[in-house]
Amino acid sequence: MMWDLGGGGWECIGNFTAFGGSWLLLKKIIRWQIPFGVLMGLLVPASLMYVLVPGTSPSPGFHLFTGGTILCAFFIATDPVSAATSNKGRLVYGFGIGFLIYAIREWGSYADGVAFAVLMMNMAVPAIDYLTMPHIVGHPKKRRGEH
Numbered sequence: 001m002m003w004d005l006g007g008g009g010w011e012c013i014g015n016f017t018a019f020g021g022s023w024l025l026l027k028k029i030i031r032w033q034i035p036f037g038v039l040m041g042l043l044v045p046a047s048l049m050y051v052l053v054p055g056t057s058p059s060p061g062f063h064l065f066t067g068g069t070i071l072c073a074f075f076i077a078t079d080p081v082s083a084a085t086s087n088k089g090r091l092v093y094g095f096g097i098g099f100l101i102y103a104i105r106e107w108g109s110y111a112d113g114v115a116f117a118v119l120m121m122n123m124a125v126p127a128i129d130y131l132t133m134p135h136i137v138g139h140p141k142k143r144r145g146e147h
Contacts, residue, residue: 014065021074030078033087037094038073038101039064045102057106067112069101076114082122089125089132096121096128 024030042063049057063069068076077083077097084093097117104113 011065014070017070017074021070024074024078030074031087031090033090034078034083034094034097035073037091037096038069038077038098041095041098041100042069042102043098045099045106049106063102063105067101067105068114072097072101072114072118076118077121082125084125084128084132086129086132086134089128092128092132093121093125096124 021030021035025032025035043060046057046060046063050059073094077094084090100117100120101113104110104116110116
């Protein structure tokens with residue numbers, strides 16, 4: 001059996017989790033914006049740091065397959081009750097989670113950071129919803145709650 005990186009069974013778990021998340025996307029149970037945002041929010045800074053400082057920064061694949069990254073992207077962050085509601089807001093929400101996972105892993109003292117990243121972005125959801133709410137066509141550009 002061929003492994004993706006080098007951890008044997010853990011990559012199988014990551015691959016099957018990604019397969020399950022892809023199935024949820026295919027069946028339209030979850031929308032693509034949050035998983036895409038989480039993965040890009042983590043992989044963009046991880047790739048940049050890996051290229052700029054290759055001796056001290058782990059590879060993007062390491063960040064992708066360690067901890068609960070894939071589980072977070074497809075199953076935890078996509079909770080419809082606590083996530084942002086607009087499409088733009090979902091992208092911002094997901095990207096924020098991914099970036100915070102990277103920041104906590106790279107500069108914090110905690111190895112994973114998925115739970116903390118999701119909790120911090122859940123606190124930011126009201127502001128994200130307020131700033132990314134689409135405007136009603138035919139009305140002046142007022143935010144919800146303004147008169």
